[in-house]
Amino acid sequence: MGKQDKIFEEGNVSGLPFSFNQEVTEVFEDMIDRSVPGYNTTLRIIQQQAKNHCVDGTNVYDLGCSLGASTSSLLNALSGRSKIIAIDNSDSMVRSCAERFSDSIKTGQVNFLKEDISHSEIVNASIVVINFVLQFLSIKERAELMQKIYQGLVPGGILILSEKIHFDSKKRTDEISCIHHSFKAANGYSKLEISSKRDSLEGVLVTETEFQHLDRAKELGFKSSTKLMSNLNFLTYMFQK
Ligand SMILES: C[S@@+](CC[C@H](N)C(=O)[O-])C[C@H]1O[C@@H](n2cnc3c(N)ncnc32)[C@H](O)[C@@H]1O
CATH class of the missing domain: 3.40.50.150 (Vaccinia Virus protein VP39)
Structure with a gap:
């Protein structure tokens, strides 16, 4: 396992959209393991x-x-x-x-x-x-x-x-996203890290x-x-x- 993912610990400091750059590469194993259930x-x-x-x-x-x-x-x-x-x-x-x-x-x-x-x-x-x-x-x-x-x-x-x-109904999408965010929180991500990563992925990861x-x-x-x-x-x- 590589380094621990702390990229968004202080928020999205660069303000740039998410990309698979050197910084992400170094923490990628930890990031995907703590972010993607299953x-x-x-x-x-x-x-x-x-x-x-x-x-x-x-x-x-x-x-x-x-x-x-x-x-x-x-x-x-x-x-x-x-x-x-x-x-x-x-x-x-x-x-x-x-x-x-x-x-x-x-x-x-x-x-x-x-x-x-x-x-x-x-x-x-x-x-x-x-x-x-x-x-x-x-x-x-x-x-x-x-x-x-x-x-x-x-x-x-x-x-x-x-x-x-995402799901056909916005209500269902919001409900499941909320549970997903709890999953990330349980894996040690703060509210700021979760919201900053979500914002940086806007328009980059389109479901x-x-x-x-x-x-x-x-x-x-x-x-x-x-x-x-x-x-x-x-x-x-x-x-x-
Ligand atoms: C979430 S990761 C994939 C995880 C990986 N498949 C695994 O099982 O661990 C997304 C990857 O897709 C790559 N990627 C995104 N768009 C691409 C493209 N157009 N061509 C090649 N690679 C791309 C990114 O650089 C990144 O490494």
């Missing part, structure tokens, strides 16, 4: 489903890999059966992964690319993981990326998608509803959608081609 379970589910669905000799993608937590689950599951391609457009995240995973990079089990996933090539994939990342793309980019993923998957291939969501995600996947042609996990306003789906 995050560690998501990683275990990715490992389990990857084991079940990997097709030898295909590619496996981790899009928006951050510090490679999902990549690590994929490495554990696959033991070299497939090549893993992990992509992030944050320079500091990808540099950190290059150090952390140097052994697996040398053996050719994984390759880290510093790239905008909107421009990445996805081919011959049996598994694509996009764990809490689509929410940072514009709505147009989401549709294009999802289509590219669908086209790049082999028949029977799976997409594991985790996202923060959709569960049904918007399901409709998009259905329209693209995914033959099945399985909800793997749901915690407050965070969920994980598996879509199969």
Whole structure:
């Protein structure tokens, strides 16, 4: 585990929108663990489903890999059966992964690319993981990326998608957000830290509803959608081609 997240201890001092810069990279493990209910379970589910669905000799993608937590689950599951391609457009995240995973990079089990996933090539994939990342793309980019993923998957291939969501009713969204903020408070974040981070994410992390995600996947042609996990306003789906 890296350093403790104290970025918003004094409020959003820089006044800048949230970004995955060096400062965030250094505390990212602590930040996501204390902010996303069920995050560690998501990683275990990715490992389990990857084991079940990997097709030898295909590619496996981790899009928006951050510090490679999902990549690590994929490495554990696959033991070299497939090549893993992990992509992030944050320079500091990808540099950190290059150090952390140097052994697996040398053996050719994984390759880290510093790239905008909107421009990445996805081919011959049996598994694509996009764990809490689509929410940072514009709505147009989401549709294009999802289509590219669908086209790049082999028949029977799976997409594991985790996202923060909102609900159809504002009342429900506010209720669940309130519980989520209590979850963060119980994990040691102050009211100022919670509100400052929320403000800095305004317009950067844009949620959709569960049904918007399901409709998009259905329209693209995914033959099945399985909800793997749901915690407050965070969920994980598996879509199969
Ligand atoms: C919440 S983190 C993802 C966590 C990670 N998937 C995990 O399982 O631990 C979001 C990541 O998406 C990356 N990201 C956001 N937009 C991106 C884009 N257009 N291209 C590539 N990476 C992107 C960010 O740099 C950040 O590292």
